[in-house]
Amino acid sequence: MIYVVKQNKELRRYLDSVATKLDGIVWNQLPALEVREKDLKSNVNRHEKEISNLLLLENKINAHVQSLEGKIRGGERQLKLKLDILERALNSIHLDSFINKLDEIEQRVQIQLTDHRKRIDDLEKK
The missing domain is CATH 1.20.5 (Single alpha-helices involved in coiled-coils or other helix-helix interfaces)
Known part of the structure; x- marks a missing residue:
């Protein structure tokens, strides 16, 4: 029984020393982790802004494409009307x-x- 208690105390001391070492490691790494976290947040913000800018650009491009498509459809209608007029004129001659x-x-x-x-x-x- 005494042996178990003694082993238990030694185990407890060992675990305390391991916990202290781990605690020291964590506290030593904490500033570096905080800096890394700030860098990552900064990168996320930068990427979010880039995505936002790309979405705005996509919207502008889509609007321009729609405008061009409208102009093309209008031009096609005008050409069809002119062709119809020419065909009627040729048929009447x-x-x-x-x-x-x-x-x-x-x-x-x-x-x-x-x-x-x-x-x-x-x-x-x-």
Whole structure:
């Protein structure tokens, strides 16, 4: 029984010394841990600001994309309207009358060309 009590006291002393050493280690490491904690909090704050800035940038980009998409849709509508107008205009032109008008224009140009050649010849003779 005395042996158990003696061993118990030695064990208690040993555990107390271990606890004291561990306590010293913890207290020695505490300032470094506090500095590390501040660094980590600073990093977290910095990253949160970066994320916030990126989200703002994403919103601006999305707004710009939507604006461009609207302009593209508007341009497409205008092009479709112009194409419809051109198609109607082409459908309304009768090909025969168009060819006849071209023939008339060609005849007038030929007459004018002939007149100009005569004038040039007359001027060269003088």
